[in-house]
Every structure is written in C-alpha cells, then in structure tokens.
Amino acid sequence: MGAASSPDVVVHRDAELLAQAVAARFLTRLVDLQSGGRIASVVLTGGSIAISIYAAVAASPTRDAVDWGRIELWWGDERFLVDGDPNRNATQAGAALLDVVPLNLDLLHPMPAAPRVGVGDPEAAAEAYARELASASRPGDHARVPAFDLLLLGVGPDGHVASLFPGHPALHDERAVAAVRAAPKPPPIRLTLTFPTLARARETWFVVSGADKAPVVRSALSGAGRLQVPAAGVTGQRRTRWLLDKAAAAQLPSDLARTTLR
Ligand code: 6PG
Numbered sequence: 001m002g003a004a005s006s007p008d009v010v011v012h013r014d015a016e017l018l019a020q021a022v023a024a025r026f027l028t029r030l031v032d033l034q035s036g037g038r039i040a041s042v043v044l045t046g047g048s049i050a051i052s053i054y055a056a057v058a059a060s061p062t063r064d065a066v067d068w069g070r071i072e073l074w075w076g077d078e079r080f081l082v083d084g085d086p087n088r089n090a091t092q093a094g095a096a097l098l099d100v101v102p103l104n105l106d107l108l109h110p111m112p113a114a115p116r117v118g119v120g121d122p123e124a125a126a127e128a129y130a131r132e133l134a135s136a137s138r139p140g141d142h143a144r145v146p147a148f149d150l151l152l153l154g155v156g157p158d159g160h161v162a163s164l165f166p167g168h169p170a171l172h173d174e175r176a177v178a179a180v181r182a183a184p185k186p187p188p189i190r191l192t193l194t195f196p197t198l199a200r201a202r203e204t205w206f207v208v209s210g211a212d213k214a215p216v217v218r219s220a221l222s223g224a225g226r227l228q229v230p231a232a233g234v235t236g237q238r239r240t241r242w243l244l245d246k247a248a249a250a251q252l253p254s255d256l257a258r259t260t261l262r
C-alpha cells in the first residue's frame with residue numbers, strides 16, 4: 001500500500017479507458033468495504049471524467065454486486081445553483097448513476113441548493129452542510145466530520161481541487177465547509193469541503209484526464225505547495241492514488257508514472 005507521502009500513480013491509454021478502469025476499481029472497492037459489514041462512505045466529485053466514471057459504473061454488470069442501500073454519499077464541492085439545475089454536480093451524478101441504483105436516500109447528502117435562481121446565502125448553506133457532516137461523525141472519528149472511506153477528486157488545469165481555487169480565501173478556511181465567491185470557473189458561487197475535511201478520507205483517488213492538466217499533475221506530484229496547486233494539498237490517510245490518462249501524465253518524470261496499462 002502506498003503511504004500518503006508516496007502516492008500510487010496509474011496511467012491509462014485514454015480518457016475512455018481511464019473511466020472504465022476507475023469504474024471497475026470503484027466497484028471492487030465498494031464490495032470490499034461492504035464485505036466488512038458496514039456502511040461505506042464515499043465523497044463524490046464533479047467534472048467530465050467523474051461523470052464518465054459514474055456512467056461506466058451504471059453500465060457495468062458488476063454494479064449489482066454492490067449493496068447500494070448501504071453506501072453513504074457526500075460531495076466534495078457543488079455549484080450553488082437551484083435544485084435540479086443541469087450544471088449542479090449532484091444533477092449530473094444523478095443522471096449518470098445515482099438515479100439508476102437503489103440508494104438509501106437517508107444516506108445521500110447532496111450539498112444545499114440555492115432556493116431560487118440568483119438568490120441564496122452560500123455561507124449559511126456551507127454551515128448547514130458542516131452541521132450535516134458533524135451529525136454523521138461518530139465518537140471514534142475523533143473529529144467534527146466523519147472519516148470517509150473514499151474521496152474522489154477531479155483536478156482543474158489551474159490545479160483546483162473540489163472548489164479550492166489558487167489564491168482564494170477558502171484555501172485558508174479551517175471550518176469544515178466553505179462558501180466560494182468569484183470562482184474563476186463558472187458558476188462563480190460554490191460550496192466546497194476545505195483542506196481539513198478533505199484530509200479526513202482514508203483513501204483519496206485523483207481522477208484526471210486531458211493534456212491541459214499535464215503541468216499541474218506534474219507540479220502536484222513534484223512537491224508543489226497547496227496554495228499554488230491546491231491538488232497538492234490533499235492526501236488520503238492510508239492511500240493516495242492518481243489515476244490518469246496518458247495526456248494528463250505526459251509531463252510526469254518516468255519514475256513517477258510507475259504503471260502504464262494499455
Ligand atoms: C466543478 C468541477 C471541477 C472538476 C475539475 C476537473 O465543480 O467545476 O467539479 O472541479 O472536477 O475541473 O474537471 P474535468 O474532469 O472536466 O477535467
């Protein structure tokens with residue numbers, strides 16, 4: 001098992017194969033977690049590669065090996081838009097996967113939506129989600145948020161992760177959840193888990209595709225600071241994986257891209 005300081009890096013031929021391979025890993029991980037008899041907690045991400053992974057999970061015959069009623073789902077970030085807006089990460093994940101598997105809705109934790117178009121208080125919404133996390137925390141977690149089994153994270157070409165953008169105040173926020181205003185990627189108002197909360201995952205998988213990410217993937221894996229490259233600031237407590245396509249891995253030193261699967 002790779003320690004947090006030495007992440008596993010796996011490179012696949014292209015985005016489609018990456019999505020298929022991560023979907024297979026994801027299903028296997030869920031089955032393994034559930035074989036211990038407990039509810040598995042997962043933090044989902046948005047972004048195009050994540051949605052492709054969710055669609056591949058939905059299309060896999062192996063999906064029925066998972067007890068979807070015993071999966072607790074959280075979000076790493078959300079676009080602060082009205083419920084059902086097609087640009088919400090939750091809406092996209094719903095269409096790709098969550099609407100087609102038999103989830104226990106009591107264990108589904110979408111981030112709050114804006115009450116009306118262009119209206120709402122993202123700071124209050126961030127506090128509400130922090131309370132929801134706190135109420136799911138168990139004494140053994142020793143924290144105000146639960147220990148997540150698995151955290152999925154996309155990475156933007158600027159190095160952002162969840163909605164932690166370079167230069168933004170949320171990078172310094174010690175609360176569990178932060179509101180983000182004036183995000184450089186639309187929509188401008190967002191909610192995000194903060195670094196202390198993202199650090200609570202036992203296992204963290206970065207899923208990254210595309211040549212535009214190659215410079216930040218190299219920086220994140222070469223010791224960049226988290227204020228410049230926020231993705232560099234998140235590691236799993238037990239394991240960190242970078243699951244890449246060849247284009248995203250193109251600038252990695254060869255000793256870092258240890259495994260290339262065709
Ligand atoms: C968002 C997305 C975003 C995404 C990355 C990677 O809220 O805007 O969640 O953070 O995860 O930008 O996106 P791609 O997978 O599309 O490259």
